[in-house]
Amino acid sequence: MQGGPLKVYDVQVGGTVVQMKLNEADAKKRGVWQEPDPTPSPAPSAAKAKRAPRAKNKKADIEPEATGGA
Numbered sequence: 001m002q003g004g005p006l007k008v009y010d011v012q013v014g015g016t017v018v019q020m021k022l023n024e025a026d027a028k029k030r031g032v033w034q035e036p037d038p039t040p041s042p043a044p045s046a047a048k049a050k051r052a053p054r055a056k057n058k059k060a061d062i063e064p065e066a067t068g069g070a
Contacts, residue, residue, distance in 0.1 A: 004023035009032040011020045020030075027033040 004025070006021040006023055007027070008019050009022050009027055009030070010017050011022075011030055011032055012018075022030065022032070024033065
C-alpha cells in the first residue's frame with residue numbers, strides 16, 4: 001500500500017458492494033478510480049441567503065410605558 005490522500009469508493013467484493021477508503025494507486029488497482037473534475041463547480045448562490053439588516057439600537061423603538069418606566 002502506498003500513502004496519499006484517501007477518498008471513499010464503492011468497491012464490489014465477492015458480489016457485495018462495500019465502501020472503502022482508498023488512495024489513488026489502490027483505487028486504480030481495483031478499477032474504481034475516477035479522474036477529478038478539472039473545473040471546480042461554482043458554489044450555489046442559495047447558500048448565501050441574505051439576512052435582514054440588524055437594528056442598531058433595539059430599545060430605541062420601545063415606548064417607555066412598555067418597559068415599566070414612568
